[in-house]
Amino acid sequence: MAEKVIQSLPQSTPAGKEELGKIEVAPEVIEVIAGIATTEVEGVSGTRGNFATGVVEKFGKKVHGKGIKTEWTEAGLIVDVYCFVQYGASVAKVAQQVQTQIREAIFNMTSLATQEVNVHITGIQFDQVNDAKTE
Template identity: 45%
Template sequence: MENPNIESSQGSVRIADEVVEVIAGMAASEVPGVAELNAGFVGDIANMLGRGKNMSKGIKVEAGEKEATVDLFIAVEYGVSIPEVAKKVQEVVKEAIEGMTGLSVLEINVNIQGIVFKTQQNETKEDKMA
């Protein structure tokens, strides 16, 4: 799909897929119960090579001129209701993308790839601070 293209009498505005990915990542990370966004194996390699800390990690966006689909790969906190967290992620991400870009979000697929226990979360936060 092509990047979003907004035409006006003053010219055009193009929104890169990566921008939509960052919007989705910021929105998803604010949902209670979301422990982290997962990029899988390729993202883990990028993190090891020092290319981590981007908010599009674990997100794939396909954006056209007027519509977008989003795939999110997340880990949730132990003890939360996974269906409730996933539904909230879908709602928040859709609202953020549509509000900021004007794109119509057709589909948001939430892939739960792990559960993070509180001790793991503390270790992960400490690793990021170091």
């Protein structure tokens, strides 16, 4: 049996407002919100992307949803984040801050509560030191 692919997430009408129609949010919007929230956390050096996002970024375009995967289930919204942590930062503290930041950002911007925010640390980013010799 084929899985049902959700094209958009239903939004509730804000309290005290007249319902004028249906409000839906594309999953890509949730990914962008989560991506920006992730990069704002101190200790996160970046998110993991794929080959295509790497090529796009080489041409100067910023891909905010890189390293973010969202899934809408009957239980609720599940967000998976794949990121790199800077060397010397506490992995546990950074991961917890990423979870908190994403939950707050998604709720504040869309009123959607997240069921899970799973943080996957895929690497440690060391400081780049240029050892170029001067002539």
